[in-house]
Amino acid sequence: MDNMNALLDGFAAILTPGNLLIALIGVTIGTAVGMLPGLGTAMAIALLLPITYGMEPTQAFIMFGGIFYGGMYGGSTTAILLNTPGQSSSVVTVLEGYKMARNGRGGQALATAAIGSFVAGTIATVALVFVTPITVDFAIGLGAPEYFAIMVLALVATASVLGTSRVRGFASLLLGLVIGTIGIDAVTGQQRLTYGVPELANGIDIVVVAVGAFAVGEALWTAARRRNGKDEVVPVGRVWMGRSDWRRSWGPWLRGSALGFPFGAVPAGGAEVPTFLSYVTERRLSKHKQEFGNGAIEGVAGPEAANNASAAGTLVPMLALGLPCNATAAVMLAAFQTYGIQPGPLLFANESALVWTLIAGLFVGNAMLLVLNMPLIPIWVKLLRIPKPYLFAGILFFASMGAYATSGQPFELYILLALGLIGLGMRRFGIPMLPMIVGVILGPMAERQARMSLQLSGGDLSGLVGGPVSWTVYGIIALIALWPLAALVRRRTARDREPEPASAG
Amino acid sequence: MTGEHDAATAETGAEDRAADRVPENGPAEHDAAETAPAPRDLAQLWVCGFLAVLGVLVIVDAARLGGFSASNDPIGPKPVPIILGILLFAVAACYAVSVLRGGHGEDGGAHAGERFDATTVGLLCAVFTANALLIDWLGWVISGSLLFWGSAIVLGSRRYLLTLAAAAVLGLATFYGFAIGLGLALPAGVLQGIL
Known part of the structure; x- marks a missing residue:
C-alpha cells in the first residue's frame, strides 16, 4: 500500500495551479507536434527537452507526461485524416481510420481513437503502477552480467523483430552504436572516434540525434519529394459517437489494452505487433466483418487502444530497469540523465517523489486530453492545413534552436545537419529509425555493464555469463537470431512438398 | 546468410x-x-x-x-x-x-523510381548551414529568422514579405520567450544591448 500512498502524494504534488498549467502546456504541445506528419511523441519530447532545462525536474516530468500522451493522441489524428502513419505503430490505424474518414465518419473514427486512447492509457497506467514495483523487486537482484544480457536482448530485438528487413534493422542499430561510442570513454578517459575534433569529446547528445534524424530528416525528405503529389486532408464532421459506435468500440478498447500493455512492457515488444494482433482479433470477432476494409470502427478502436497501452507499457522497463525500448523512452531516459537521475531499480528508492509525480502526471495528462481535445479536434485539424513550406521551416527553426541550446555552440548545428542527411538517406532507403535511436542510448550503457562484469571476474570472459537469468536471456536472443533460419527451413520443406499433389492429380 | x-x-x-x-x-x-x-x-x-x-x-x-x-x-x-x-x-x-537479390526496405522500395529533388535538398542544406555560420555573429533573432524565411522560400513559399514578417516575429518571440524567459542559451549577436 506504500505505492498507493506514494501515488496519492504524486497527485497531491501535481494538483497545484502551476503544475496543472504545465501539464496543460505539455498535452497541448504534445498534441501539436504529434500531429505533424513524420514527427511523433519522441520528437515532441526531444524538441522540448532544451526548453525544460530551466525548470525543476518535477515540473519537467509533469510536462513530459503530458507530451507523452498528447503526442500519441495527435499521431492518430494524422493517421486518420491524412492517410499517413506518423509512426509505424499507427500503420494499422490508417487501414480502417482513413476509410472511415473518406466515408464521412471521420468524426466517429477520431472519437473512438481518442476515447480508446484514454481508456487504454488509464488501464495501462494503472497496470504500470502495479507492475513496475514488481519489476523493481526482480531487478534489484540483478547484477552487471544480467543487465548486459538484457540490454543485448533489447538491442537485438529492436533491430530484428520490428520492421521488415533484419539486415536494415541491424545497419540502423550499428549506426546508432557507433554514434553512441563517439566521445570520451567513461572508464579510461580516452577519446574514441573524435578524430581530434574537440567538440566531439562530450559525445553526441541523444536529443541532437533524435531531432536530426526525425525532424531535420523529415524536412529534407519533404524537400526531396517536393514535386511528388500532395497530402489531402479529409474534412471531419462533428466528433461524436452514436450508441452503436459505443457498443462496437468498448470491447476492442479493452482487448486492445490487454494486448498492448504486455508487449510494451517486454523489452522491444514494440507497438507494431500488438496493434496488428488487435486488428486481426477484431476482424475475427466482429459481427460486421463485411465492413472491414471499408472503414470498420472496431479496426480503429482496437489498434489505437493497443498502441497507447503498449506505449505506457514501455515505461515499465524504462523506469524499473533503465532500459529504453522505443524512441520516446530513449529520449525520456536522456531527459532523466540531464537532471542527473539514473532510471533503474534504485530510482523508486532514491527519487520516489519524482517518479510518482510523473506517473500521476500521466493520469492527469490523459484525462486532460479527453476533456480538452474532444471538442477541440476541428481546431487541431486546422494545424494539418498549414502549408508545408511554413510547417517545415518552423520545424527546422525549432530544431536548430533546441540543438544550439544543448551546448550553446554552432557545432551542434553541423551535427544536426549531418544526422538530418542520415535521416534523409534512411527514409529514402526504408531503413528503420528506431534501432539507431535505441542504439545511441543503450549501446554505451551495455558497454559499461559488460566492462563492469569483466571487472568483477578479473577479465575472465565467463564473467559475462552470470546466473540463470542471463542464461535465459541469451536463450531468447539465440531464438530470435535463429528464427529466420527455422522459417527458411519450413518454407523449403513446404516448397518440396508442393509438387506432390500435382503429380498425383 | x-x-x-x-x-x-x-x-x-x-x-x-x-x-x-x-x-x-x-x-x-x-x-x-x-x-x-x-x-x-x-x-x-x-x-x-x-x-x-x-x-x-x-x-x-x-x-x-x-x-x-x-x-x-x-x-x-x-x-x-x-x-x-x-x-x-x-x-x-x-x-x-x-x-x-532485389530486397528493399520498409516501404517496399516505393521511393525507388521517385524523382529525387537534389536541388531543393541542396538549397535547404545551404540555408541551414548559413544559420550555423551566422548565428554567433548575427545572433539568433536575425539568423533564426533568415533560417525560417530561407527554408520556407526554398520549400515553395512565394509570399516573400509575409514570410519575412512571420520569420521576424518567430525569431523575436522565441528569443524573448526562451532565451530571456527560460534561460535558454541563445546568442544575441550584433543586437546585443538592443534586445
Missing part, C-alpha cells in the same frame, strides 16, 4: 500484408510498388558503401587507442569499437547481397 532478407520477410509477412494494404487509396506513387514487383533498387548499394567506410573509420580509430588494461578495467576501450567495425563490414556485405 544469403537467405536472411527473404527469411525475415517471410517471418514478418503478416505485418507486410498490413503495410501493403495501406496505400490502396493512397497517393499514386505507391501504386507502382503494389502492382508490379519493385525493380532492383541498386542505389541502396550506397548504403552498403557508407557502412563499410564507417567500419574502416571505426577500426582505424580503435587501432590508435592504447590497448592497455588496468585492474579496474580488464578489457579497456578498444574491443567494443573493433567488434562494431567487424559487424559493420558483415552487415554491409549482407546488405549488398540483399540488395542484389
Whole structure:
C-alpha cells in the first residue's frame, strides 16, 4: 500500500495551479507536434527537452507526461485524416481510420481513437503502477552480467523483430552504436572516434540525434519529394459517437489494452505487433466483418487502444530497469540523465517523489486530453492545413534552436545537419529509425555493464555469463537470431512438398 | 546468410500484408510498388558503401587507442569499437547481397523510381548551414529568422514579405520567450544591448 500512498502524494504534488498549467502546456504541445506528419511523441519530447532545462525536474516530468500522451493522441489524428502513419505503430490505424474518414465518419473514427486512447492509457497506467514495483523487486537482484544480457536482448530485438528487413534493422542499430561510442570513454578517459575534433569529446547528445534524424530528416525528405503529389486532408464532421459506435468500440478498447500493455512492457515488444494482433482479433470477432476494409470502427478502436497501452507499457522497463525500448523512452531516459537521475531499480528508492509525480502526471495528462481535445479536434485539424513550406521551416527553426541550446555552440548545428542527411538517406532507403535511436542510448550503457562484469571476474570472459537469468536471456536472443533460419527451413520443406499433389492429380 | 532478407520477410509477412494494404487509396506513387514487383533498387548499394567506410573509420580509430588494461578495467576501450567495425563490414556485405537479390526496405522500395529533388535538398542544406555560420555573429533573432524565411522560400513559399514578417516575429518571440524567459542559451549577436 506504500505505492498507493506514494501515488496519492504524486497527485497531491501535481494538483497545484502551476503544475496543472504545465501539464496543460505539455498535452497541448504534445498534441501539436504529434500531429505533424513524420514527427511523433519522441520528437515532441526531444524538441522540448532544451526548453525544460530551466525548470525543476518535477515540473519537467509533469510536462513530459503530458507530451507523452498528447503526442500519441495527435499521431492518430494524422493517421486518420491524412492517410499517413506518423509512426509505424499507427500503420494499422490508417487501414480502417482513413476509410472511415473518406466515408464521412471521420468524426466517429477520431472519437473512438481518442476515447480508446484514454481508456487504454488509464488501464495501462494503472497496470504500470502495479507492475513496475514488481519489476523493481526482480531487478534489484540483478547484477552487471544480467543487465548486459538484457540490454543485448533489447538491442537485438529492436533491430530484428520490428520492421521488415533484419539486415536494415541491424545497419540502423550499428549506426546508432557507433554514434553512441563517439566521445570520451567513461572508464579510461580516452577519446574514441573524435578524430581530434574537440567538440566531439562530450559525445553526441541523444536529443541532437533524435531531432536530426526525425525532424531535420523529415524536412529534407519533404524537400526531396517536393514535386511528388500532395497530402489531402479529409474534412471531419462533428466528433461524436452514436450508441452503436459505443457498443462496437468498448470491447476492442479493452482487448486492445490487454494486448498492448504486455508487449510494451517486454523489452522491444514494440507497438507494431500488438496493434496488428488487435486488428486481426477484431476482424475475427466482429459481427460486421463485411465492413472491414471499408472503414470498420472496431479496426480503429482496437489498434489505437493497443498502441497507447503498449506505449505506457514501455515505461515499465524504462523506469524499473533503465532500459529504453522505443524512441520516446530513449529520449525520456536522456531527459532523466540531464537532471542527473539514473532510471533503474534504485530510482523508486532514491527519487520516489519524482517518479510518482510523473506517473500521476500521466493520469492527469490523459484525462486532460479527453476533456480538452474532444471538442477541440476541428481546431487541431486546422494545424494539418498549414502549408508545408511554413510547417517545415518552423520545424527546422525549432530544431536548430533546441540543438544550439544543448551546448550553446554552432557545432551542434553541423551535427544536426549531418544526422538530418542520415535521416534523409534512411527514409529514402526504408531503413528503420528506431534501432539507431535505441542504439545511441543503450549501446554505451551495455558497454559499461559488460566492462563492469569483466571487472568483477578479473577479465575472465565467463564473467559475462552470470546466473540463470542471463542464461535465459541469451536463450531468447539465440531464438530470435535463429528464427529466420527455422522459417527458411519450413518454407523449403513446404516448397518440396508442393509438387506432390500435382503429380498425383 | 544469403537467405536472411527473404527469411525475415517471410517471418514478418503478416505485418507486410498490413503495410501493403495501406496505400490502396493512397497517393499514386505507391501504386507502382503494389502492382508490379519493385525493380532492383541498386542505389541502396550506397548504403552498403557508407557502412563499410564507417567500419574502416571505426577500426582505424580503435587501432590508435592504447590497448592497455588496468585492474579496474580488464578489457579497456578498444574491443567494443573493433567488434562494431567487424559487424559493420558483415552487415554491409549482407546488405549488398540483399540488395542484389532485389530486397528493399520498409516501404517496399516505393521511393525507388521517385524523382529525387537534389536541388531543393541542396538549397535547404545551404540555408541551414548559413544559420550555423551566422548565428554567433548575427545572433539568433536575425539568423533564426533568415533560417525560417530561407527554408520556407526554398520549400515553395512565394509570399516573400509575409514570410519575412512571420520569420521576424518567430525569431523575436522565441528569443524573448526562451532565451530571456527560460534561460535558454541563445546568442544575441550584433543586437546585443538592443534586445
